[in-house]
Amino acid sequence: MQKEISSLGGENPVVVPGGVAFGGGWEVCYRVNLWSRIASRVLWQVHAFSYANEMDIYEKAKRFDWPRFFAVERTLRVNVTAQKSPLKSLEFATLRIKDAVCDRFRDALGKRPSIDRANPDVRVHAFLESSRATLYLDTSGEPLFKRGWRAGAADAPLRENLAAGIIMLTGWQPEDALLDPMCGGATLLVEAAAMARGRAPGAKRHFAFEKLAAFDAALWERVKHETHGSESSPTLHGSDTDPKALNAARRNLAEAGVERWVELERADVLERPAPAASGVMVMNPPYGERMGSPEELARFYPRLGDALKQRFAGWRCYIFTADLRLPKLIRLQPSRRIPLWNGALECRLYEFEIVAGTHRKKSAPA
Numbered sequence: 258m259q260k261e262i263s264s265l266g267g268e269n270p271v272v273v274p275g276g277v278a279f280g281g282g283w284e285v286c287y288r289v290n291l292w293s294r295i296a297s298r299v300l301w302q303v304h305a306f307s308y309a310n311e312m313d314i315y316e317k318a319k320r321f322d323w324p325r326f327f328a329v330e331r332t333l334r335v336n337v338t339a340q341k342s343p344l345k346s347l348e349f350a351t352l353r354i355k356d357a358v359c360d361r362f363r364d365a366l367g368k369r370p371s372i373d374r375a376n377p378d379v380r381v382h383a384f385l386e387s388s389r390a391t392l393y394l395d396t397s398g399e400p401l402f403k404r405g406w407r408a409g410a411a412d413a414p415l416r417e418n419l420a421a422g423i424i425m426l427t428g429w430q431p432e433d434a435l436l437d438p439m440c441g442g443a444t445l446l447v448e449a450a451a452m453a454r455g456r457a458p459g460a461k462r463h464f465a466f467e468k469l470a471a472f473d474a475a476l477w478e479r480v481k482h483e484t485h486g487s488e489s490s491p492t493l494h495g496s497d498t499d500p501k502a503l504n505a506a507r508r509n510l511a512e513a514g515v516e517r518w519v520e521l522e523r524a525d526v527l528e529r530p531a532p533a534a535s536g537v538m539v540m541n542p543p544y545g546e547r548m549g550s551p552e553e554l555a556r557f558y559p560r561l562g563d564a565l566k567q568r569f570a571g572w573r574c575y576i577f578t579a580d581l582r583l584p585k586l587i588r589l590q591p592s593r594r595i596p597l598w599n600g601a602l603e604c605r606l607y608e609f610e611i612v613a614g615t616h617r618k619k620s621a622p623a
């Protein structure tokens with residue numbers, strides 16, 4: 258994430274709880290919103306203070322000149338998250354911050370912004386630590402993984418920014434063949450194709466910074482016309498056993514405008530051949546009761562291991578799953594295991610380098 262932020266002009270990116278902090282002006286803010294493939298949102302830190310109770314939070318949040326930052330006609334939502342905060346109710350803290358912002362408007366203008374929890378123009382985020390509160394204006398609005406290309410619904414799709422991060426972690430380059438043999442709605446393929454084509458992930462959506470008082474439309478136009486990366490012509494392959502998933506994949510690829518670089522077919526991962534002599538395979542097998550019982554998956558993994566070994570020598574295979582039994586059951590030795598979070602679910606991206614005659618794990622159960 259730090260590398261991506263630096264490449265977009267973010268200054269001194271450092272990892273902090275819940276994200277990466279960085280500096281920069283509006284140009285950087287617009288660019289990171291438009292181009293970050295892995296961030297969820299870009300928050301602008303506007304106010305920070307120490308607090309002991311809800312009254313402090315109300316008074317100190319009200320000292321900030323909110324009407325300078327957005328018009329009273331804009332609708333508002335406040336979100337609070339906390340780590341080691343002594344406050345009993347975050348809901349009450351949220352109300353106090355909302356009151357502080359609205360009262361500041363009323364004192365200045367005689368009217369206050371309306372609240373819209375579902376689709377607000379302006380989001381204020383507060384992060385409460387043990388004695389410090391930091392307030393942010395959200396410059397993204399809808400989270401950045403909402404790219405605007407998802408037209409077809411398939412089961413258990415990955416979030417777009419997680420999928421993009423997985424593709425980056427595989428080290429796939431557009432000149433390598435890429436295959437997702439359990440492609441579902443094709444999230445991994447769309448993100449890989451968008452990367453290879455140098456498409457801005459946010460090109461089809463709007464951002465909350467467009468609703469802030471400081472919005473500079475001319476600067477935004479300039480940033481929108483920048484290019485980052487080159488346009489390659491990748492060869493991507495996707496397959497799935499479920500015709501509904503393939504339908505959703507087709508619609509998503511078309512909506513994202515990348516269908517001509519992706520070949521889709523109906524096939525079972527346990528039977529399909531490799532589409533090239535070498536390449537990168539990436540997949541996200543079903544997981545969780547809704548998608549297959551633990552027993553079914555325990556029977557599936559060794560067969561998947563066999564399929565990889567028999568048909569994918571020369572390929573680097575990546576499996577993203579929350580099922581930590583996988584390396585044992587697939588009976589192949591992972592060359593890397595990368596911990597990742599899918600929301601609150603702890604997952605791993607396992608890397609298997611398949612070479613002809615890949616050795617079985619010695620301790621493998623029968």
Ligand SMILES: C[S@@+](CC[C@H](N)C(=O)[O-])C[C@H]1O[C@@H](n2cnc3c(N)ncnc32)[C@H](O)[C@@H]1O
Nearest residue numbers: 414415439441442443444497498499525526541
């Ligand atoms: C968790 S979903 C993949 C979601 C996908 N990564 C996305 O973001 O849209 C797992 C997919 O594996 C497919 N699947 C299950 N068993 C399969 C098999 N034996 N061969 C191929 N696909 C299979 C399911 O139909 C489902 O679409």
